[in-house]
Amino acid sequence: MRTQSLSDGAKRTILPSGLRIVTESIPTTRSAALGVWVGVGSRDETPGMSGASHFLEHLLFKGTHKRTALQISSEIEAVGGETNAFTTKEYTCYYARVLDADLPLAVDVLCDAVADSIMEPADVETERGVILEEIAMHEDEPGDEVHDVFTEAIFGNHPLGRLISGTEESITPMTRNQIHSFYRRRYKAPHIVVAAAGNLDHATVVRLVRKALAGTALDSEPADPAPPRSGSKRVPTQKPHVVVRNRDTEQGHLVLGGVGIGRRDERRFAMGVLNNVLGGGMSSRLFQEIREKRGLAYSVYSYASQYADAGLFGVYAGSAPGKSDEVLDLVRVELDRVATHGISAEEIARGKGMVKGSYVLGLEDTGSRMSRLAKSELLYGELMGVDDLLARVDAVTTDEVNEAAADLLTQPMSLAVVGPFDENAFGAHR
Amino acid sequence: MRTQSLSDGAKRTILPSGLRIVTESIPTTRSAALGVWVGVGSRDETPGMSGASHFLEHLLFKGTHKRTALQISSEIEAVGGETNAFTTKEYTCYYARVLDADLPLAVDVLCDAVADSIMEPADVETERGVILEEIAMHEDEPGDEVHDVFTEAIFGNHPLGRLISGTEESITPMTRNQIHSFYRRRYKAPHIVVAAAGNLDHATVVRLVRKALAGTALDSEPADPAPPRSGSKRVPTQKPHVVVRNRDTEQGHLVLGGVGIGRRDERRFAMGVLNNVLGGGMSSRLFQEIREKRGLAYSVYSYASQYADAGLFGVYAGSAPGKSDEVLDLVRVELDRVATHGISAEEIARGKGMVKGSYVLGLEDTGSRMSRLAKSELLYGELMGVDDLLARVDAVTTDEVNEAAADLLTQPMSLAVVGPFDENAFGAHR
Numbered sequence: 122m123r124t125q126s127l128s129d130g131a132k133r134t135i136l137p138s139g140l141r142i143v144t145e146s147i148p149t150t151r152s153a154a155l156g157v158w159v160g161v162g163s164r165d166e167t168p169g170m171s172g173a174s175h176f177l178e179h180l181l182f183k184g185t186h187k188r189t190a191l192q193i194s195s196e197i198e199a200v201g202g203e204t205n206a207f208t209t210k211e212y213t214c215y216y217a218r219v220l221d222a223d224l225p226l227a228v229d230v231l232c233d234a235v236a237d238s239i240m241e242p243a244d245v246e247t248e249r250g251v252i253l254e255e256i257a258m259h260e261d262e263p264g265d266e267v268h269d270v271f272t273e274a275i276f277g278n279h280p281l282g283r284l285i286s287g288t289e290e291s292i293t294p295m296t297r298n299q300i301h302s303f304y305r306r307r308y309k310a311p312h313i314v315v316a317a318a319g320n321l322d323h324a325t326v327v328r329l330v331r332k333a334l335a336g337t338a339l340d341s342e343p344a345d346p347a348p349p350r351s352g353s354k355r356v357p358t359q360k361p362h363v364v365v366r367n368r369d370t371e372q373g374h375l376v377l378g379g380v381g382i383g384r385r386d387e388r389r390f391a392m393g394v395l396n397n398v399l400g401g402g403m404s405s406r407l408f409q410e411i412r413e414k415r416g417l418a419y420s421v422y423s424y425a426s427q428y429a430d431a432g433l434f435g436v437y438a439g440s441a442p443g444k445s446d447e448v449l450d451l452v453r454v455e456l457d458r459v460a461t462h463g464i465s466a467e468e469i470a471r472g473k474g475m476v477k478g479s480y481v482l483g484l485e486d487t488g489s490r491m492s493r494l495a496k497s498e499l500l501y502g503e504l505m506g507v508d509d510l511l512a513r514v515d516a517v518t519t520d521e522v523n524e525a526a527a528d529l530l531t532q533p534m535s536l537a538v539v540g541p542f543d544e545n546a547f548g549a550h551r
Numbered sequence: 552m553r554t555q556s557l558s559d560g561a562k563r564t565i566l567p568s569g570l571r572i573v574t575e576s577i578p579t580t581r582s583a584a585l586g587v588w589v590g591v592g593s594r595d596e597t598p599g600m601s602g603a604s605h606f607l608e609h610l611l612f613k614g615t616h617k618r619t620a621l622q623i624s625s626e627i628e629a630v631g632g633e634t635n636a637f638t639t640k641e642y643t644c645y646y647a648r649v650l651d652a653d654l655p656l657a658v659d660v661l662c663d664a665v666a667d668s669i670m671e672p673a674d675v676e677t678e679r680g681v682i683l684e685e686i687a688m689h690e691d692e693p694g695d696e697v698h699d700v701f702t703e704a705i706f707g708n709h710p711l712g713r714l715i716s717g718t719e720e721s722i723t724p725m726t727r728n729q730i731h732s733f734y735r736r737r738y739k740a741p742h743i744v745v746a747a748a749g750n751l752d753h754a755t756v757v758r759l760v761r762k763a764l765a766g767t768a769l770d771s772e773p774a775d776p777a778p779p780r781s782g783s784k785r786v787p788t789q790k791p792h793v794v795v796r797n798r799d800t801e802q803g804h805l806v807l808g809g810v811g812i813g814r815r816d817e818r819r820f821a822m823g824v825l826n827n828v829l830g831g832g833m834s835s836r837l838f839q840e841i842r843e844k845r846g847l848a849y850s851v852y853s854y855a856s857q858y859a860d861a862g863l864f865g866v867y868a869g870s871a872p873g874k875s876d877e878v879l880d881l882v883r884v885e886l887d888r889v890a891t892h893g894i895s896a897e898e899i900a901r902g903k904g905m906v907k908g909s910y911v912l913g914l915e916d917t918g919s920r921m922s923r924l925a926k927s928e929l930l931y932g933e934l935m936g937v938d939d940l941l942a943r944v945d946a947v948t949t950d951e952v953n954e955a956a957a958d959l960l961t962q963p964m965s966l967a968v969v970g971p972f973d974e975n976a977f978g979a980h981r
Contacts, residue, residue: 149579150915151911151915152911182833191843199834199901199904201907201909202908202912203832218912220911220912247844254802255849258801258869261693261802261804262694263691264691371687372687372688403612412681413621416679416684417680418681419681420688439687439688440684471629474630482649485581485915
């Protein structure tokens, strides 16, 4: 067992099994946030198992040898805590937020749920229904759905292009044994990071985690922690194209964009500044042009998603269907303008302010600090100090931002649309 | 100018104009949250002016004699802060969250925006388009829309029954002069509370606010602060009935419920516990019966809305349309069971834990603390200390919860449904 000090007073202990524990003590708070992070997500699934990581996430709340589903939730909720989980394309997180005195309880419950799921066949059937409802609910939110359509337009059949939830077609036939085998194969100590932030003591958390995992499948043979997911492969992307999903909606929801950058790309700080200037706030180019000056949309913004070895960026706008063409033209004009003429020094200074401010303001709650620790460990293999990160943002130059803009915004782009349109309504943009 | 100390170290100053300033110093944080709260909302509107408060909220970001719309947003965003606003049925809030050193800037910008709007006719036309898009976007979210349908089912034509946003019919013809006159009539110093929480000094904030408002319409003749909105009138409610809004959605979205309690009703603490036990978390009755045991819904919960002199409570569930009837029956059975047989001591203890825990955990960010100060001042006229509030929750008895359940859950209920159903699909429940 090795314990190291990290930046900002954080500490990391590596258990013999390869499971990592990272914590940050914040004595000024009365609460604690705890997360069990597993380095597996939807991109680790075969097409037939699409949605398995997310299905599994649901099932781990259904009961262990020690606790029923009701006990798992009620033990945390009885002390005023909250617990939940989420699945992404690259990892799965189970978390709880509790008063500091209840951290031992939270460690015991979450570790038990993650390490020792029974996965009763009847519970699998019940939860299948819940997941099918979750998928249906999502389809009733066209402003969300259009992002999934866009992601598939970029990555196609590559696992990054598939839905995290899976589809009705993949979820319906998935068997309990398939999911259980996925669980046993993927939930291994070297791929797990337990993170905590709040009014806590590192050594105590380590002791609690060891105790909670003793004798479980995660109390395994000595191993080294897994390195971060490789960022060296090249993810294939689709030729730029248009996808229209016809739905009887009040607005036309569209995303225009293309291939972005990976998580460890050195340009990510410049990209963060660029994204904020382009569509990150009320003072951004797109907000000003499309909403403030013309009143064509309520919601318009740009975003960038980064994965180990790939990324995308897109611009979302929701407008009256009759105005979708006009909005799309305005988005294209603005992207071209930024790519061609660059961004002013004043805008770049503002973009840096936004990146740094949202980062610093986001660090005030224990949940965000816990997430920062875990993601640093799981996705980067190191914790960048807050001051170092702010310095990296400050060091971004105008040239770097404009080069990123010229690289990314001049590519032929894909377009995803959800709304009352024919398949060929946006044919001219093909 | 009178300054008083409140509970938990908060302070209040009443300016000669009747405008109140409440602050709480939290020296352990590096940030500050600021809000300008105005005691006017959609229930203060005539039918023809439905949506005026919200329209006005948008317009106040469009420019003053000192600042353009871009300057208002960019001054805050350049220093990494965020600013926004929201309108409710009873009040309107403009807020910013910034690093502590930038609080003077935030005070200057927000006070300027609220006190000195120019409201250019051309900007009114542009923003009308934005609001019509906001209304359309909301109609594309059936899980939200069903709550509006339900609220109207309870309150009918009473102003509490109308949409905060107004409708296309009310927004389209509303003139700049109507909105401007609403602004001048309603945005008066005695109805305004400026609240701040974070690393700040009360006297400094008072000085900054006075300076920012000097010479504006809010630097007005001496007056007393307005008392909280009266809770003595009786708000008329509708006879229980069913409203179905036919939409081509994947899920059937329904809300079943009835008349609740007002904000200053002594039963509100018992109601908070009841609501948590019934449908407030994963361990709640409704979650367990409908999701955990049967897998019929992903999202199912209960909620209570409280206004000065009225309230409502409802249960939401989204399920496959073919299962909506079954879900509805299960909700009814559970409400009857709770009303008839009451709730166990263990559940009540858990409900209290949830109410207290979410309250305490919610107090960790400056934005929530700022909101607590402002709402206490504007809606209750006093600030209840955190310990006092926790003691009130602890003092709730099993009898009080069961009496609240018997009172509220046995009434004939209204039902709102959004989904692929005929108008009479739920006729049997009329």
